[in-house]
Amino acid sequence: MAIADVKEYTHLTEDEVEQLGRELDAIRAEVEESRCDKDAAYINRMITVQRGLAAAGRVTLMAGLQSRKTRKPAWLAGAAMLGAAKILENMEIGHNVMHGQWDWMNDPEIHSSNWEWDTAQPAEQWKHSHNYIHHQFTNVLGHDNDIGYGVLRMAREQKWHPVYLGQPVFNALLAGLFQWGVALHDLDLEAIRKGKKDPVEMKRQLRQIARKGRNQVIKDYVVYPALSGKQWKSTLKANATANLTRNLWSYMIIFCGHFPDGALHFTEEELEDETRAEWYLRQMLGSANFEGGRLLHIMSGSLGFQIEHHLFPDLPSNRYPEIAVKVRALCDKYDIPYTTGPLHRQYGQALRTIMKLSLPNSMTSSDKPEPPSPSIDRRRRTDAERPTRRTETGAYYRGKTA
Amino acid sequence: MFTERMTASPTIPWRRVRNAADKLTTPLHPDDYLRLLNPLWSQRELRGRVEEVVPETEDAATLVIRPGWGWRYDHRPGQYVGIGVQVNGKFQWRSYSVSSPPVRRGRTISITVRAMPEGKLSAHLVRGLAPGTIVRLALPEGDFVLPDPPPAKMLFLVGGSGVTPVMAMLRTMDRRASLPDVVMHYSSPTEDRMIFRDELAALEERHDGLTVHRLHTDTDGMLELAELDTICPDWRERETWACGPGPMLDAISEHFESAGLEDHLHLERFSLKLSGDGGEGGTITFRTSGKTAEADGATTVLEAGESAGVGMPFGCRMGICHTCTLTLVDGTIRDLRNGDEFDQPNEQVQTCVTVPVGDCTFDI
Numbered sequence: 182m183a184i185a186d187v188k189e190y191t192h193l194t195e196d197e198v199e200q201l202g203r204e205l206d207a208i209r210a211e212v213e214e215s216r217c218d219k220d221a222a223y224i225n226r227m228i229t230v231q232r233g234l235a236a237a238g239r240v241t242l243m244a245g246l247q248s249r250k251t252r253k254p255a256w257l258a259g260a261a262m263l264g265a266a267k268i269l270e271n272m273e274i275g276h277n278v279m280h281g282q283w284d285w286m287n288d289p290e291i292h293s294s295n296w297e298w299d300t301a302q303p304a305e306q307w308k309h310s311h312n313y314i315h316h317q318f319t320n321v322l323g324h325d326n327d328i329g330y331g332v333l334r335m336a337r338e339q340k341w342h343p344v345y346l347g348q349p350v351f352n353a354l355l356a357g358l359f360q361w362g363v364a365l366h367d368l369d370l371e372a373i374r375k376g377k378k379d380p381v382e383m384k385r386q387l388r389q390i391a392r393k394g395r396n397q398v399i400k401d402y403v404v405y406p407a408l409s410g411k412q413w414k415s416t417l418k419a420n421a422t423a424n425l426t427r428n429l430w431s432y433m434i435i436f437c438g439h440f441p442d443g444a445l446h447f448t449e450e451e452l453e454d455e456t457r458a459e460w461y462l463r464q465m466l467g468s469a470n471f472e473g474g475r476l477l478h479i480m481s482g483s484l485g486f487q488i489e490h491h492l493f494p495d496l497p498s499n500r501y502p503e504i505a506v507k508v509r510a511l512c513d514k515y516d517i518p519y520t521t522g523p524l525h526r527q528y529g530q531a532l533r534t535i536m537k538l539s540l541p542n543s544m545t546s547s548d549k550p551e552p553p554s555p556s557i558d559r560r561r562r563t564d565a566e567r568p569t570r571r572t573e574t575g576a577y578y579r580g581k582t583a
Numbered sequence: 584m585f586t587e588r589m590t591a592s593p594t595i596p597w598r599r600v601r602n603a604a605d606k607l608t609t610p611l612h613p614d615d616y617l618r619l620l621n622p623l624w625s626q627r628e629l630r631g632r633v634e635e636v637v638p639e640t641e642d643a644a645t646l647v648i649r650p651g652w653g654w655r656y657d658h659r660p661g662q663y664v665g666i667g668v669q670v671n672g673k674f675q676w677r678s679y680s681v682s683s684p685p686v687r688r689g690r691t692i693s694i695t696v697r698a699m700p701e702g703k704l705s706a707h708l709v710r711g712l713a714p715g716t717i718v719r720l721a722l723p724e725g726d727f728v729l730p731d732p733p734p735a736k737m738l739f740l741v742g743g744s745g746v747t748p749v750m751a752m753l754r755t756m757d758r759r760a761s762l763p764d765v766v767m768h769y770s771s772p773t774e775d776r777m778i779f780r781d782e783l784a785a786l787e788e789r790h791d792g793l794t795v796h797r798l799h800t801d802t803d804g805m806l807e808l809a810e811l812d813t814i815c816p817d818w819r820e821r822e823t824w825a826c827g828p829g830p831m832l833d834a835i836s837e838h839f840e841s842a843g844l845e846d847h848l849h850l851e852r853f854s855l856k857l858s859g860d861g862g863e864g865g866t867i868t869f870r871t872s873g874k875t876a877e878a879d880g881a882t883t884v885l886e887a888g889e890s891a892g893v894g895m896p897f898g899c900r901m902g903i904c905h906t907c908t909l910t911l912v913d914g915t916i917r918d919l920r921n922g923d924e925f926d927q928p929n930e931q932v933q934t935c936v937t938v939p940v941g942d943c944t945f946d947i
Contacts, residue, residue, distance in 0.1 A: 221672035232616055239607075281872075284894035287674040290615075290628055293894070294871065294947060297610035313873075396609045404606050 191466070191517050201515055202458025205492060208507050212496050216285055223499040224274070224283050224291060227479075231269040238262030239405060242419050246412035260419040264426035265480075270299045271431060272482025273498060279308055280574075281495045300427075301364035301394040306386060310367035316494050316574035317460075320439055320467035321447045327439065328446065330355065330362060331370040334538045336446045337549075341541045348539035352532075359428035364390050377563065433528050434481040440531035441469040442548045443520030464491035465512070470505070470521035477524070478502070488519065494574050614652070622717045626653030629720040631666075633712050634691060639778045643697040643744065644709045645682065649690055650720055656689040658723035660755040661748040661824075661851070664694065665721025665904035668704065668712070674719060675704050676898030676906050680748035680826075680851070681723060682779075684755040695778060697744040721904050727824065727851035729755060734822040738815055739767040740806075740835055742827025743776075748851055749826060750779050753786060753793075762790045766815045770798045770806055770827070806831075808838040819844060826851040865939040869893045870912065871947050884909075884916060884934040884945065893947060895934065902936035909934050914943020 193201070238259045245255020275298030277283070283291045297304050310326065318324035322338050329335040332355055334345045355362050368386055372378040401420040406413035438444075445466045455463070468487040478485045478501075486501035489508055496504070512519040521527075530548065537545040604613040618625035623632060631648040638644050648666075650656075658664070658681055667676045683693035698709040712718075729752040739749045746769060756762040771777040777797065787793050796814050798806055811818050819842060825835045832850050839848040864879040867887050876891035878884070885907055888895040898906025902920055908931050915926040916937040924940065925932050934945070 216672060218669070218672045221669060229619055232611075232619055236616055281894060286669070286672055287896060288628075288669075289896065292896075299610060393610070396606075400606060400609055 191462070191515070193462075193515060193517075197515060198458045198462060199456070201511065201517075202456070202461050204511055205458075205461050205508075208504060209493055209496065212493070212500050212504065213285075216497060220497045220499060221283075221286050221288075224278075224286075224497070227269065227274055228291070231266050231274055234262045234269070235266035238264075238266060238423070242405070242416050243409050246409055246415045252412075252415070256415055256419055260422045260426075263420065263423035267299055267423055267427040268430055268480055271427060272434070272484065273479050275299065275304075276311075276482050277498045279304055280312060282497045284495075297393075299397075300360050301390065301397050302360075302366065303364075303389045303393045306367035306389065307363075310369075312494070312574050316491065318452070319464055319491060320445065321449060321452055321463075323449055324452070326366065326369060326371075330366060332362070333535060335440055335534060337538065337542050337547055338446060338448070339538075341538075345539050348535055352535050356429055356432040357425060359432040360424065361394075364394060372563070430480075434484050436531040437469060437471050437524065437527040438484055438487040439468060440534055441520060441522070441527040442530045442534075443518055444469045445549070461492055462517075464488070465508075465517060465519070467491070468520070469527060470519070471524045471527045472521055473524060475502075485524075488521075623649070623651030625651060629653055629722065631692075631718050631720045633714055633716045633718060635714055636709075636712055639695060640697075640776050642709065642776065643695060643778050645693050645695045646708065646712065647691050647693050648718065648720070650692060654720070655722065656685060656687055656692070658685050658692070659728040660684060660751040661728040662723040662725040662751075663748070663903065664692065664723050665719075665898060665906065666694065666708070667719030667721070667898070667906070668707065668716075670704065670707060676719075676721070676904050677704055677708075678721075678724075678899045678901075678903045680725075680751065682747045682750045682754075684751060684758050695744065695747045695750070697778070721898070721906065724903065724905075725851070727826065727849055728752075733761060733763055735763050736817070736821045737763060737765045738818055738821040738823040739765065739769075740823060740825040740827070740831075741767065742770045742831045743772075744778060745826035745828070745851070746778055747826075749824060750782075752824070753783075757786060757790070762792050765790075765793045766796070766818075766821070767794070768796045768798065768806065768811075768814060770800050770831070772801045773799050808834060811838075822847050822849075824849045824851075863940055865914070865941040865943060867891075867939050868942070868944040869947050870944055878939050880938055882938060883919070884932075884937050884939065884943075887939075888934065888945070888947070895947065897935060900935045902933055905933060907934045908932065910946040912944040912946050915940040916943055 238261075241255050241262065242259035245251045245259060275296060278291055278296045279293050279298070281293040284293050289295065293308070298307075315325055315327045320328065322328065322336060329339065332351050333348055334341065368383065368390075369378065373383065401424060402417055405420060406417040409416040447463060447467065451463070465488055468491045470488050471481075471485045473481075473485055483498035483501050484490060486498075486505050489501045489504045490498070492508065493504065509519055511517075534548065537548075601613060607613070608616060612627060614625035614627050618627075618630075623630055630651040631654070632651070633646055634649050635647040636644050637647065646666075661680065663678045663680045665676055665678050667674045669675075679694040679696055681692050682695045683689075683691070696705055696708045698706040725748075727748055733752075733756055739752075741749050749767070753762070753765070753767075756765075767783075769777065769783070774780065774797075777799075780797075783795055787795050800806075815821070823839070823844075825832055825848065829852060832852055836845070836848060836850060839845050864877070864882070867876045867878055867884060869875070869888055869891065872893050874888075874891045874893050876887040876893075878887035885895055885897055885900070889897075896907055896909075898904035900907075902918075911925060911927075911930045911932045913928060915924055916932060917924050917940050918933075919936050919938060925937070929946075
């Protein structure tokens with residue numbers, strides 16, 4: 182299958198694809214020009230709420246656990262506030278700030294170049310594996326490590342191996358330990374397995390992960406429990422619960438982004454000579470939204486607007502709802518599928534794919550509107566083999582850290 | 584941003600307390616939480632609260648600002664500070680002379696701003712800033728300063744809002760009762776627009792050594808420097824400080840040069856004057872964002888980055904506030920103001936006044 186097949190599938194001529202690209206560019210320009218103090222107030226409010234929740238959660242645990250009477254409600258409230266704070270920080274704040282969504286404010290305190298988020302993955306590595314690799318090569322087999330994260334088989338084009346029979350277990354482990362899975366993501370486990378990883382670079386990355394991870398662990402599992410005195414065990418459990426909640430939630434939201442049935446995978450051939458408009462098209466066909474209220478969208482880092490996020494990763498997330506209306510109208514106009522549904526259905530489909538693909542293809546049927554494709558075992562590309570990066574996906578750098 | 588700390592009382596190992604608190608707030612800093620309690624309790628980015636906006640003339644006002652943590656009140660009289668204000672969501676930076684004298688145990692600083700006809704930000708500062716607004720600050724800088732002790736004979740040549748750094752010097756000498764023989768020539772379009780005119784009159788009354796010549800240029804025309812011999816016959820013997828519009832400073836500096844007295848002249852310009860030669864230009868790579876830009880010898884790194892769509896930090900755009908500073912990873916750039924070249928790997932450079940000399944790479 183080549184890029185032309187994707188276009189056939191969507192009934193678009195080359196001119197129509199270019200026209201679609203121009204219309205999406207116009208949406209981007211409109212939002213860029215109208216960014217204003219209301220947007221700045223939004224991210225500042227989000228940060229204030231998140232830090233308030235975090236501080237309140239920590240204090241509630243430290244103080245409330247001391248008395249027998251308040252112990253149980255304090256534990257529940259403390260863990261809940263802390264979990265919510267971590268979710269907000271990772272999803273609506275950290276992820277979006279690191280995409281450069283708020284760089285336009287010229288505020289060094291809310292800037293992609295120096296934001297460090299509350300999880301074990303160092304921001305620098307995240308910006309490479311996510312902003313660059315995932316956002317530029319979205320759903321391209323052999324390029325996008327987010328297809329199964331080097332652990333799961335998420336596309337029928339990936340070759341089956343008996344080890345994938347354990348997929349339901351790997352999936353549960355990945356969900357529970359998501360923070361640590363993400364932390365190791367940019368190491369590129371597959372490259373290490375095949376001996377293709379530069380050992381110097383690997384050492385540097387591991388050191389960086391160890392330093393960040395150590396600080397995170399000390400904070401949640403040593404310092405705060407120690408400050409709770411005799412109640413250290415309760416605090417430790419509450420902190421672990423908050424981390425676990427964040428892990429499960431972010432895992433679920435992220436699996437709804439590209440694994441529901443409507444999201445397509447692509448092959449390397451389709452990437453060749455890809456125009457900007459075709460890149461837009463691939464983002465739309467490769468991503469899936471979910472529906473929900475404003476609170477659900479904020480708690481999921483606006484990734485319920487995954488399609489809009491992939492089209493415009495560096496536009497402020499509070500604008501996605503209004504962008505979504507326009508994108509959906511374009512999808513209707515050009516007769517392109519716009520994959521969306523309630524959260525439980527989207528995750529249900531992803532989970533079904535995980536289960537099905539633990540078995541060989543011959544034993545299961547595809548749920549996707551499957552375009553014909555050769556089943557080739559594709560290795561991942563190194564940066565040197567990849568085309569130059571798209572600039573709208575956000576920043577990253579690979580370099581010496583001071 | 585975390586390098587400096589006001590010296591707290593010697594009994595509290597403040598730095599150690601802060602480092603310990605870091606363990607609680609990692610990956611954030613304690614200040615990221617404290618500033619939610621009080622916006623001034625942070626030294627990640629220097630902040631200040633506007634306490635008062637005092638109208639000086641119909642188009643100028645003095646902002647009295649209380650700086651937050653990390654501020655040092657020991658600015659030298661005549662220096663300027665950077666002030667960053669969020670306008671429509673975006674931080675815009677300008678630099679203004681501090682007009683208040685340095686007080687070691689001080690609580691506020693004052694800057695006096697004139698709303699320029701074309702200047703959106705200056706108009707906003709004069710008319711749009713309500714007391715209580717939190718602004719960002721940059722530490723004092725500049726070498727247009729009053730020496731300590733002051734020379735025995737001084738001459739100030741001032742035009743318009745150029746009076747502000749000179750006012751800081753006069754106030755300092757007044758406070759320290761060290762005002763020597765001072766002659767001041769102050770040009771302003773009209774009497775009404777003369778900032779600090781009442782205070783100057785009061786100072787003149789109090790100090791025998793101070794003589795102020797006022798010139799209203801709308802009715803009486805500009806200062807002819809040849810007249811200096813009548814206004815201040817001994818100007819050649821005086822240490823001179825001049826501050827005002829660019830053309831006025833150009834004329835003054837020419838006049839002093841022809842008298843061979845340029846070593847006795849101190850200038851403060853409020854606008855960028857690029858005298859250095861441009862670079863050859865080249866390709867600038869912004870490695871973090873993966874973008875590149877072609878720049879000729881007259882395009883600054885900042886402009887090139889902006890046109891390539893890189894989210895470049897920027898401030899005054901005239902080389903004084905250092906907000907635009909980035910790491911030059913590789914290559915050579917030239918400072919347009921003086922032709923200085925920077926070519927050290929990983930050197931911190933200002934992007935708003937530099938141009939590439941050949942290809943270079945920045946870490947953004």
